Amino acid sequence: MIAGVVALLIFGATLYVIFTEKVNRTIAAVTGAALMLVSGLLLGFYTEEQAIDTIDIETIGLLLGMMILVALLEPTGFFQYLAVQAARISKGRPVRLLVLLGSVTTVLSMFLDNVTTVVLIAPVTILISEILGMNPAPLLMAEALLADTGGIATLIGDPPNVLIASAAGLSFNDFLIYALPIVAVAWLTALFLLRHLFRRELAVSPENADAVLHLNPAEALDDWPTARRVLIVLGIAILLFFFERALGISPAFIAVTAASAALAWVRPDIRKILEKIEWSVLAFFVALFVLVGGLEHAGVLGQLAGLVAHVSSANPVMLGVGLLWLVAGLSAVVDNIPITIALIPVIQSLEGSGINVGPLWWALAFGAGLGGNGTIIGSTANVVVASLSERTRSPITSALWSKRGLPVMLATLIVTTILYVFAFPYFTR
């Protein structure tokens, strides 16, 4: 009993500090994890071995491998090249530019980290907008919103998906079968809505439309030999993701092996590449695993399973839709990674009480992904475009996001809910 209360207090206090952003989230989580382990040892509910066992090496390995591949690709100018090509094909017409840049960012973020993709595409977007003499805000917001939406479609598109896949035993193809069709409709909804919401900004016909045709893609791609090598390795890795089940290998194994192969082929300055790895994100994950593991071993999650036993009598469709909107609402105001990590054991405990949790995993994935679109702080990609735009002459404000981003979140959620209800029988495998 005491163990449970202490574990819950430490977990709650850590989440509070993370959500109020008074302390850096990684520092908060690492401190919380240390406290959890210390009290676990003192009260005898959590040992060091148990703590290490809670760390999901699948998630960490997959994230690390993909981060290394992106770190290798980033300095080659490949992302810049894609943005420049999109601008040329658009011929400087704002609506086409929005669709093309949004699509490029989405496709990249389906296979790479959303944040990295936006960090690399957004500066070139500002450049293209200034050459055309148009406001970059619609393009930047479209990139962040579409990338976050598209990222839900694949196992590797979004950190919550990686966590959910690992916990629920979902494969890469499961995401393509169950998530991709729904996400595709939500994505198109977002695109049409953005085009409508920004109709005034996009109606201007730039005087210097020809200038974008003079952007030189060959100059933008600084290091084609390296880019080619990394893209070949990345392509093979993505191909292997499709066959992970048939081959009996895990996504983490594919990602780490691909990263090693790319490192061996490119032979970069390893220190520079390792500097680009987001160690703080990886440490954040490890700390959250240890924290939630403490809750589990203190028996809190077992208690919770007893509580939700009532819920099991509820309508399963309502339960799924309720979870989807609850997670979306939470994700709009706080980081979706801790929400996902905290809810995974809850869903697992529901499974223990005999509920078919298949649909709940998808509700968690959709809610965590789409909820982030509602506010600037809802997703890191949003924060990136907003803080970049603050340094330009046309900043993206919270008020603007409420008028343009929030409707996108609500519309995509409504569309996703409808499709979710129709697809419900398929989710109950």
Next chain:
Amino acid sequence: MRISDCMKRNIFSIQKSNTLGEAVRIFAERHIGTLPVVDEKGALVGLLQLRDLLTLVMPDFVKFIEDFDFVMDFGAAENRQPSPELLAQKVEIHMKPPESVEATSGLLRASALLHKHDLHDLPVVDADGKLVGIASRVDVGTAFLKGWTISQGGGA
């Protein structure tokens, strides 16, 4: 050699209560890169640099992208104009700290200060802090060269 031996003595300056527009006119007419800001007594109180003025109309993307040599035509960004409100602002708002060197300093000290504060031109002041001259990187650099011993054939 002293910095006072190679500095320019014909100096243009401005007061901090003057407007940016007035400063722009002096920069363009006098073809200079740095305009010292002085008080009524001629003491140095700040520096206004050509590049600070240029930054005011630079496109925003230069803050985010280091290499943009793939842009052949800058389109709308090429002909950006500062707003009248901006040009009406006081010099005081845009000036940098008054870095300077004493007239009695040697060339290496001047080089060190130019480098440390990332300046193109270094104001030279007397013991009372009054502006007496200004020396550019080229003035200091060529003053060094004048001190070298070169024989007739061109070799040392």
